[in-house]
Amino acid sequence: MSVFGRESSRAEDRFEAWLKRMHQERVLAGETEPVGPCPDEAFLGGVARRSKKIPLSDPRIDHAATCPNCMNRILAMRQSIRSERRKLAFGLAAACLVVIVGLVAWIRYEVRHRQTLVAAARISRTVDLWNKGTYRGEQPEQLQSVVLPPALVRLTIILPRFSSPGQYLVAVTRDQSGNGVVAEGFASAGVRNGQETLSVDLDLRSAVAGAYFLSTTHEQDQAAYYYPLQIKDRASK
Ligand SMILES: [Zn+2]
Numbered sequence: 001m002s003v004f005g006r007e008s009s010r011a012e013d014r015f016e017a018w019l020k021r022m023h024q025e026r027v028l029a030g031e032t033e034p035v036g037p038c039p040d041e042a043f044l045g046g047v048a049r050r051s052k053k054i055p056l057s058d059p060r061i062d063h064a065a066t067c068p069n070c071m072n073r074i075l076a077m078r079q080s081i082r083s084e085r086r087k088l089a090f091g092l093a094a095a096c097l098v099v100i101v102g103l104v105a106w107i108r109y110e111v112r113h114r115q116t117l118v119a120a121a122r123i124s125r126t127v128d129l130w131n132k133g134t135y136r137g138e139q140p141e142q143l144q145s146v147v148l149p150p151a152l153v154r155l156t157i158i159l160p161r162f163s164s165p166g167q168y169l170v171a172v173t174r175d176q177s178g179n180g181v182v183a184e185g186f187a188s189a190g191v192r193n194g195q196e197t198l199s200v201d202l203d204l205r206s207a208v209a210g211a212y213f214l215s216t217t218h219e220q221d222q223a224a225y226y227y228p229l230q231i232k233d234r235a236s237k
Helices: 005-028 041-048 059-064 068-121
Strands: 123-128 152-158 166-173 181-192 195-203 210-218 224-231
Touching: 005 068, 041 059, 041 068, 059 068, 166 195, 166 224
Parallel strands: 123 152
Antiparallel strands: 152 195, 166 181, 166 210, 181 195, 210 224
């Protein structure tokens, strides 16, 4: 680094490169007088690799710096060293890429595998409300057999006769006013076997066994319908 700062040091680098080039051209043109015999390949290789084991006072350096044959050998060796380094860097970059691609593939596999496990752990249940009253204000008759396990439940609901199609909010609540929501999910109702049917995932894993309500609320209607529901305890799963 020069005392004149970055700019002048860059100018110095350019000047040195120019001197080196001029010198090389003179040597390669045979305008210099080399002293002594040509050193062996190993020594020239050391110079090409800029080995620190070779002292600048070594007379063979003076020879190599003025001999067109040695200069040619050194330039050729430097070229191949540079291309080898480039190949190595390329190889390293390719290896990094392989590792990254492998990692991404592994993470994607893990995520998918976990999703599959979750899907497999999901328990399917169907609730048939087809014959339950849907008239506003009318109490639905007691549901006989809606008992759900404290698990991930894929709940398919056959909606009461005359139900509207569209989006529904399905919830499991503690009371009939919609308080104490244990689990909820949105689902689209569609006609299946002539009946409005929807399927929703409910996570009841942390639910304590007991009496609850299953509610369905149509997105536009906003009136919630509540049906009694039992969640059984873990032991009887
Ligand atoms: Zn020589």
